[in-house]
Amino acid sequence: MTRGKLYVLSGPSGVGKSTAVHEVMRRHPSLRFSVSVTTREMRPGEVEGESYYFITRRQFQEMLERNELLEHAEYVGNCYGTPEGPINRMLEDGVDVLLDIEPCGALQVQQRRPDATLIFMAAPSFSEIERRLRGRGDTAQDKIEARLERARWEYQQAQKYDYIVVNDDVGHAAAEIEAIMLAEKCRAHIRLDYLKEER
Numbered sequence: 704m705t706r707g708k709l710y711v712l713s714g715p716s717g718v719g720k721s722t723a724v725h726e727v728m729r730r731h732p733s734l735r736f737s738v739s740v741t742t743r744e745m746r747p748g749e750v751e752g753e754s755y756y757f758i759t760r761r762q763f764q765e766m767l768e769r770n771e772l773l774e775h776a777e778y779v780g781n782c783y784g785t786p787e788g789p790i791n792r793m794l795e796d797g798v799d800v801l802l803d804i805e806p807c808g809a810l811q812v813q814q815r816r817p818d819a820t821l822i823f824m825a826a827p828s829f830s831e832i833e834r835r836l837r838g839r840g841d842t843a844q845d846k847i848e849a850r851l852e853r854a855r856w857e858y859q860q861a862q863k864y865d866y867i868v869v870n871d872d873v874g875h876a877a878a879e880i881e882a883i884m885l886a887e888k889c890r891a892h893i894r895l896d897y898l899k900e901e902r
């Protein structure tokens with residue numbers, strides 16, 4: 704069986720990653736989202752085990768010590784990480800997996816899984832990121848400032864990604880992500896493996 708493929712999506716807070724991910728998953732129900740662990744507080748509307756697994760710093764440290772995380776990073780005062788076990792099981796079952804993680808983690812994944820595809824999401828303008836982040840209305844003022852500062856650094860990391868999508872419109876951004884996924888399936892080394900199996 705062909706192994707599943709790993710896709711990593713990054714982009715500044717408020718750019719619209721979650722919104723676009725929901726739309727891509729709606730169009731491709733077989734795609735799975737990797738649920739991260741985080742030490743940050745749950746936001747209104749978030750669901751334990753769907754948005755994140757919300758854990759304490761101590762639990763996070765224990766996961767790190769047990770080597771259970773594929774990657775991890777600190778982001779604006781909280782820890783975030785990707786549990787490795789579920790991802791390995793899904794990939795082995797031929798299921799494609801999508802990660803929504805920030806650039807430090809994305810680059811760790813690139814090192815450890817060179818076959819992963821890294822996608823960076825940008826907004827039509829930087830001021831639009833701030834407008835969307837404030838418009839979402841669930842982040843405190845001081846946290847917004849910290850996230851925007853981090854966003855400037857994140858934009859400088861975009862050159863390290865395989866693809867850049869622009870979220871001017873959610874349907875359009877989802878279509879760009881779909882196009883990337885389709886193109887990756889057609890890469891010669893993947894198709895050649897498939898042809899070998901057929902022979």
Ligand code: ADP
Pocket residue numbers: 714715716717718719720721722723835836838839870871872873
């Ligand atoms: P992220 O996951 O990157 O932090 P969200 O998906 O939570 O961002 O989106 C932040 C806000 O921007 C939400 O209120 C969402 O509805 C809005 N949004 C997302 N994409 C667009 C878009 N293309 N145009 C306008 N608003 C958008």
Ligand code: 5GP
Pocket residue numbers: 712713714715716739740743774775776778783784785803804805806807808809
């Ligand atoms: P938020 O707090 O808005 O949900 O996420 C903040 C940032 O953390 C976003 O850039 C998001 O992509 C990133 N993030 C979410 N989960 C993970 C993870 O498991 N690892 C890393 N490195 N970043 C993550």
